[in-house]
Amino acid sequence: MDKAFDFKTAQQRWYERWETSRLFEAQPDSGKKPWSIVIPPPNITGNLHMGHALVFTLHDVLTRFKRAQGFDALWVPGVDHAGIATQVVVERQLKESEGKSRHDVGREAFLERLWSWKDQNQGAIENQLRRLGASVDWTRKRFTMDPDLNRAVRKVFAAAYKEGRIYKGPRMIQWDPASQTALSDLEVKYVERHGKLWHIRYPLADGSGFVVVATTRPETMLGDTGVAVHPEDERYGHLVGRNVKLPLTDREIPVVADSFVDPTFGTGCVKLTPAHDPNDNAAGRRLGLPSITVIGFDAKMTAEAGPAYAGLDRFECRKKVVHDLEALELMEKIEPYTHQVSVSDRSGAVLEPLVSEQWFMKVDEAAQKALESVRTGRIKFTPERWAGVWEHWLVNIQDWCISRQLWWGHRIPAWTCDACGHINVEEDAPAACGKCGATTLTQDPDTLDTWFSSALWPFSVFGWPDQTDDLKRYYPTSVLITGYDILFFWVARMVMAGLTWMDDVPFRDVYFNALVRDEHGAKMSKSKGNVIDPLETMDEFGTDALRFSLTAMAAPGTDISLSRSRLEASRNFCNKLWNAARFVQMSMDADVTLAVEPELGEAEYWMVGRLRESLGQATRAIEEYRFHEAAEILYHLVWDDFCATYIELAKVTLQQGTRAQKAAILHFLDILLRALHPLVPFVTEEIHAAVMADRLPAGEPELLAARAWPLDDPLLKAQGGDPGLVPRFQEALSAILRLKAENGVDPAKRVPAFCTIKALEPFAEGLKSIARLESVVFPEGDVHGATRAVAVVSGGMVALELAGLKDPAAEKAKLEKEKEKLEKELESSLARLADESFTTKAPEAAVAKMRAGAAEKRSRLDKINELLAVAN
RNA sequence: UGGCGCGUAGCUCAGGGGUUAGAGCACUACCUUGACACGGUAGGGGUCGGUGGUUCGAUUCCACUCGCGCCAACCA
Numbered sequence: 046m047d048k049a050f051d052f053k054t055a056q057q058r059w060y061e062r063w064e065t066s067r068l069f070e071a072q073p074d075s076g077k078k079p080w081s082i083v084i085p086p087p088n089i090t091g092n093l094h095m096g097h098a099l100v101f102t103l104h105d106v107l108t109r110f111k112r113a114q115g116f117d118a119l120w121v122p123g124v125d126h127a128g129i130a131t132q133v134v135v136e137r138q139l140k141e142s143e144g145k146s147r148h149d150v151g152r153e154a155f156l157e158r159l160w161s162w163k164d165q166n167q168g169a170i171e172n173q174l175r176r177l178g179a180s181v182d183w184t185r186k187r188f189t190m191d192p193d194l195n196r197a198v199r200k201v202f203a204a205a206y207k208e209g210r211i212y213k214g215p216r217m218i219q220w221d222p223a224s225q226t227a228l229s230d231l232e233v234k235y236v237e238r239h240g241k242l243w244h245i246r247y248p249l250a251d252g253s254g255f256v257v258v259a260t261t262r263p264e265t266m267l268g269d270t271g272v273a274v275h276p277e278d279e280r281y282g283h284l285v286g287r288n289v290k291l292p293l294t295d296r297e298i299p300v301v302a303d304s305f306v307d308p309t310f311g312t313g314c315v316k317l318t319p320a321h322d323p324n325d326n327a328a329g330r331r332l333g334l335p336s337i338t339v340i341g342f343d344a345k346m347t348a349e350a351g352p353a354y355a356g357l358d359r360f361e362c363r364k365k366v367v368h369d370l371e372a373l374e375l376m377e378k379i380e381p382y383t384h385q386v387s388v389s390d391r392s393g394a395v396l397e398p399l400v401s402e403q404w405f406m407k408v409d410e411a412a413q414k415a416l417e418s419v420r421t422g423r424i425k426f427t428p429e430r431w432a433g434v435w436e437h438w439l440v441n442i443q444d445w446c447i448s449r450q451l452w453w454g455h456r457i458p459a460w461t462c463d464a465c466g467h468i469n470v471e472e473d474a475p476a477a478c479g480k481c482g483a484t485t486l487t488q489d490p491d492t493l494d495t496w497f498s499s500a501l502w503p504f505s506v507f508g509w510p511d512q513t514d515d516l517k518r519y520y521p522t523s524v525l526i527t528g529y530d531i532l533f534f535w536v537a538r539m540v541m542a543g544l545t546w547m548d549d550v551p552f553r554d555v556y557f558n559a560l561v562r563d564e565h566g567a568k569m570s571k572s573k574g575n576v577i578d579p580l581e582t583m584d585e586f587g588t589d590a591l592r593f594s595l596t597a598m599a600a601p602g603t604d605i606s607l608s609r610s611r612l613e614a615s616r617n618f619c620n621k622l623w624n625a626a627r628f629v630q631m632s633m634d635a636d637v638t639l640a641v642e643p644e645l646g647e648a649e650y651w652m653v654g655r656l657r658e659s660l661g662q663a664t665r666a667i668e669e670y671r672f673h674e675a676a677e678i679l680y681h682l683v684w685d686d687f688c689a690t691y692i693e694l695a696k697v698t699l700q701q702g703t704r705a706q707k708a709a710i711l712h713f714l715d716i717l718l719r720a721l722h723p724l725v726p727f728v729t730e731e732i733h734a735a736v737m738a739d740r741l742p743a744g745e746p747e748l749l750a751a752r753a754w755p756l757d758d759p760l761l762k763a764q765g766g767d768p769g770l771v772p773r774f775q776e777a778l779s780a781i782l783r784l785k786a787e788n789g790v791d792p793a794k795r796v797p798a799f800c801t802i803k804a805l806e807p808f809a810e811g812l813k814s815i816a817r818l819e820s821v822v823f824p825e826g827d828v829h830g831a832t833r834a835v836a837v838v839s840g841g842m843v844a845l846e847l848a849g850l851k852d853p854a855a856e857k858a859k860l861e862k863e864k865e866k867l868e869k870e871l872e873s874s875l876a877r878l879a880d881e882s883f884t885t886k887a888p889e890a891a892v893a894k895m896r897a898g899a900a901e902k903r904s905r906l907d908k909i910n911e912l913l914a915v916a917n
Numbered sequence: 918u919g920g921c922g923c924g925u926a927g928c929u930c931a932g933g934g935g936u937u938a939g940a941g942c943a944c945u946a947c948c949u950u951g952a953c954a955c956g957g958u959a960g961g962g963g964u965c966g967g968u969g970g971u972u973c974g975a976u977u978c979c980a981c982u983c984g985c986g987c988c989a990a991c992c993a
Contacts, residue, residue: 049955235990242993260993273993307992315993324991384993430921434988437920441989529988564929566986597941598930602922604986606929610942617955628952673931677940692952779959786959792948817950866937874936882973883935891935891974898936 046630046735050623052587055731060175068750069180071119073518080116081519082108082552083503084181085527085535086125086189089166090134093173095561095569095607096528098579102592103526103558103599103672105179109723110667111523112180113754119519121506122174122181124167126190128495129224129391132453135162152452159453163188173580178588178726180750185515187506189498190455197505198455198498199472201546206459206470210407211447213459213468215400217326218446219387222344223394226450227403229494230443231534233396235385242382243367244312246375247272250288250297256281257377259311261384262321263370264363266291267350268339269298271317273328276302278313292375293366294351301332323398336400344397359397404448404457404491411541412439418540418550427556427670428602431529438533447494454492461487500538503551520547524554532557556670558599564608577607589725590616596724597676618680619728622721625688626732629714632699637707638740639715643760644705647807648694650766652709655686656716657761663720664756679721687717690775697810711740716755726750767804773840774808780836780843781816787859788834788845788852795819796850799828801841818845829915837863837908839901860913867906874899 063069073079082104087097104120112118135158136147147155167188174181187194205211218227243263246255258272269291274281281300288297305328306315319329319336329336339350346354346362353369354362370376387396416439418424419432426432448457460469464483469475477484498505503525507516521543527536536555543551562568563575570576582591593615598605645653659682666675695710715737722729726749733749746752755761777800785792798818805812809821828844829835834856835844877883877895884892 046952048953258993262993305991310992312993317993322991322993324993327991385990433921437989560987566929600931603930604923608929608942611929613955614941617953620955621953624953624956626952631952677931681940688952689957696952782958783960786947789947792958793950814950870937877936877974880973884973886973887935895936902936 046623046627046732048624048627050587050620050728050731052589052619052727053584056176056178056583056588056727059727059730060178062748063180063750064175064183066748066751068748069120070182070184071515071519072117073514075117077115077117079119079518080111081119081121081522082524082526083121083506083522084123085525085531086123086187086499086502087170088127088130089124089163089170089188090127090130091170093170093177093579095577095579097173098177098582098591099561099595099599099605100526100528100558101174101177101179102595103556105177105592105726106596106672106723107524107526107667108180109726109750110754112750113719113723113752115753119185120179120181121185121187121519122171122179122183123187123189123502123506124170125499126163126188126454126495128449128451128454128492129226131159131163132451133224133392135159135453138162147452155452176580176583176588178592180726185506187502189495189502193508194498194501194505195455196472197501197509198493199458200510201501201542202458202493202497203470203472205406210410211404211470212407213402213404215402216405216446217323217398217400218403219389219396220342220399220401221389221392221394222342222397223392224389224451225342227401227446227448228389228391228396229446229496232390233387234390236388237383238386239381239383240386242311242380243370244377244379245292245316245370246377247289247292247316248375249284250290255375256284256289256300256314257312258314258316260316261382262363263366264346264354264359265318265321265339266316266366267294267346267354267362268318268320268337269316270296270319270329270334270337271298271332272300273303273306273315273317273332274300274313275306275308276304278306278308280308280313292373293353293369299334301334303328303332320400321398326398326400338400340397340399342399342401403446404459404493405444406447407444408442408541411545412442412537414544415439415537415540418544424540424550424552425554427554430602431532431555431557434529434532435537439537445494447497448489448491449494450490451492454495455498457489457491457493459489461489463487496534496538499535500542501546503539503543504547509547520551521549522552524556525552526556526558528560529557530560554670556601559602559604561595561605561607564606564610566604566606582612586612586616587619587727589619589728593618593676593725596672597680599672599676601670618684619725621688622683622717622725623728623732625683625692626714626718626736628692629710630736632695632702633707633711633736633740634704635739637704637711638742639708639711639737639745640740640742641704641708641711643709643712644703645709645763645765646698646706647766647770648691648698648811649709650763651768651771652686652691652713653761653763654768655682655691656713656755659686660716660720660756660761664754667723676724679717679724683717683721687713690771693815694771694774694808694811697814711736712758712760716758716760718749719752719755722749722752770804770808773802773838774805774811776838777802777805777841777843778812778816780838781812781818781845784834784836784843784845784847785816787855788847788850789855790845790847790850793817794850797822797846799824799833799844799846801826801828801843802838829912835912837905837912839905842908842912857913860909864906864909864913867902867909871899871902871906874902 108118108120139145219233221228240261242259244257244259246257248255284300285302288299291298317325319326320338337349339347340359341347344359346357348355462478462483463485465481467478467480469479503522504520539551590612594611659678663675663678718729718733730749797820800823803823806823812821828842832848833844834847
């Protein structure tokens with residue numbers, strides 16, 4: 046083995062090996078218990094970013110863990126067609142390369158380009174998944190627009206339509222003039238803009254004065270059909286029912302009363318534009334006001350806006366309206382004003398609320414079921430607090446606008462009869478109108494919101510609506526891991542869809558992973574330039590280091606601040622493991638194999654105990670999605686217990702060790718490799734090949750990725766030895782090293798040592814070699830003397846013979862400091878014990894612990910006092 | 918405006934009603950010893966944001982408060 050782990054060559058080699066060995070493919074006929082998870086399908090437009098790296102790492106940790114535990118573990122991969130995002134990208138390309146719009150090339154040709162672009166990109170993201178080590182079943186990969194998945198979409202649409210869950214109708218929606226499509230409420234973002242508040246005079250029709258309305262969008266006044274005041278506002282009560290003359294037009298509009306008006310804001314008078322504002326729209330309908338559309342889908346003024354304004358862009362029109370009002374002296378005042386503007390989450394364009402014909406889905410019934418499933422615990426959230434957010438959103442849920450004016454996506458399976466206008470909604474294109482029988486039908490040009498197909502993902506990937514074997518075996522899936530930012534977009538919709546169409550939840554557990562931020566906790570963004578690219582990171586530190594960092598920081602509910610230093614630490618950890626393996630390998634003879642029954646001494650029994658305890662904890666941690674805890678436990682198991690303690694002790698015995706003694710350390714390494722594999726698959730597989738491959742018992746899989754989780758290894762059941770011995774050895778060792786350091790003695794200087802703890806005699810050689818001592822003896826009584834440095838440890842004392850090297854002042858100061866600290870602690874312990882309310886009310890165990898602690902301190906203090914008495 | 922989360926070592930973060938609060942990195946001193954300098958040893962460093970309460974005992978639970986962040990919102 047090389048001196049350091051060369052991850053660059055190892056990574057690709059092992060993934061290929063795993064894939065060709067078909068280790069990641071589901072085994073429906075294996076008789077194993079199924080365990081399944083579906084990937085949150087990444088966008089085909091995107092590259093792997095750090096958020097993906099985190100989610101997919103956690104997926105893989107869990108999947109490899111479950112596979113090792115003996116489950117038929119299936120992780121279904123796939124990608125998402127990402128309607129708007131993809132269309133925008135390809136449209137831009139078309140513009141740049143040929144200077145054409147999608148309308149220039151036509152729908153068919155444009156879709157062809159989209160598909161070929163998709164075919165190119167899908168491979169890229171798949172290879173990035175491979176680089177990450179993702180143990181997905183490639184034979185079951187899906188794309189959200191695969192024919193099967195499209196069939197599921199059509200089936201759901203048609204069935205929901207016939208049940209009345211889906212309907213078409215005019216409603217106010219958020220229109221994105223840049224992408225030329227409707228958006229759902231969830232795709233709208235509100236950003237703060239510094240605008241103005243224009244106060245405009247609307248003259249009363251009878252010429253007796255005017256009312257003043259305030260607005261942030263003066264151009265919409267051209268579509269005003271009323272002015273509203275609060276019914277109890279005394280200032281305006283007399284105006285209700287009268288008309289005002291709408292400036293710049295020849296219309297008269299009424300003053301109406303409605304309690305939605307806030308009398309304390311602005312002038313207390315609100316202009317009503319039912320065609321261009323959601324509130325005004327609602328108010329308009331309540332009050333029976335007409336709706337006049339003055340801004341079109343192209344964000345330009347319509348003919349309704351009047352000849353002076355028709356054709357102007359809405360923002361150009363704003364300037365002209367303001368100018369014209371000023372000329373008429375109808376502008377009361379203009380105030381600077383900061384307010385929230387709705388923009389498209391995707392294109393960034395300022396949205397225009399417009400009334401238009403769209404398809405909607407009723408979700409009240411499904412939402413109710415989704416609420417129940419979390420309330421009753423059928424679905425469990427980690428962290429649990431998201432249940433509150435879930436509750437709030439689903440209780441207030443609105444019908445979902447599912448149609449998009451895009452070409453890329455699932456086309457709505459609705460055909461309008463050219464003859465009678467009847468809308469035929471069918472799974473497959475009907476040959477004739479269901480109403481009049483005419484055969485000329487036109488399919489709805491719109492496509493469905495991308496999330497419509499994503500919602501079906503947990504069962505459409507298994508072939509639904511066919512009752513496939515996969516569907517029966519792997520649905521519901523075991524767990525969903527995804528970001529909380531798509532709780533509503535995706536998670537809620539999958540749950541609703543699952544409950545509606547499968548009559549069962551799509552998953553039992555939902556784990557919301559955190560956001561990955563930069564090292565100062567700031568969101569990564571291209572404009573800030575603080576993006577850490579996972580691919581570059583994998584090149585520099587190794588995939589394992591990236592995976593380990595992300596896992597170790599994945600504390601539920603806490604965002605991850607990723608830094609170079611963290612990645613370095615993980616890389617160092619992988620290297621530590623590598624070198625420990627290297628040591629094992631160098632100590633091995635050819636005849637030492639995993640089939641050899643190990644011989645256990647004190648150190649081995651202790652190591653077995655550490656493995657047993659840590660693996661138990663790590664297993665529970667992973668099962669409960671406390672990934673960070675598992676990583677930390679295994680980190681310390683490897684570094685502190687195995688490397689720092691066990692290997693150091695083993696060095697003494699391994700030189701001339703027997704086959705059985707050497708088999709012990711081989712087994713330990715084997716167990717560690719299996720435990721670490723889900724977190725750091727490449728380095729462990731590489732070590733496994735170098736050290737274990739030739740030493741496996743018959744019938745054991747050759748690849749580590751196929752081997753069992755080590756918790757049930759028979760070796761872990763071995764009991765024996767004195768479990769307290771190694772920790773006491775560590776304490777004695779540490780005290781000896783400290784004595785050397787405190788007295789300024791070269792660590793390499795070999796001096797005689799003494800230890801009063803007889804039980805540590807078996808470790809004499811260990812002490813001698815690790816602390817580099819001349820000799821170690823275990824005298825019956827006293828160890829101190831004028832030329833010796835002495836330290837108190839629990840249960841005894843250790844001393845070094847330092848003739849001529851001793852620094853008495855330093856040692857005395859150290860003892861004084863220790864004494865002072867101990868006295869303080871002892872005093873407070875005794876005070877607690879003297880307090881009757883403590884001894885009577887506190888649990889017995891706490892009191893007993895306090896007593897034992899006090900006794901220990903007392904005895905330590907006594908010894909220190911002894912030493913101080915003779916120190917001069 | 919409402920809801921949620923966070924404030925613990927220089928930095929990034931774990932933790933949790935019970936003696937003396939942890940990790941990684943950074944820092945100081947020393948060490949090239951045959952797994953590893955991507956290493957080792959010994960250290961320094963925190964009144965756990967503030968105030969008050971519950972309790973035998975609070976960094977942990979509760980209330981209030983200050984600071985930061987996120988989400989949801991119809992104030993034109």
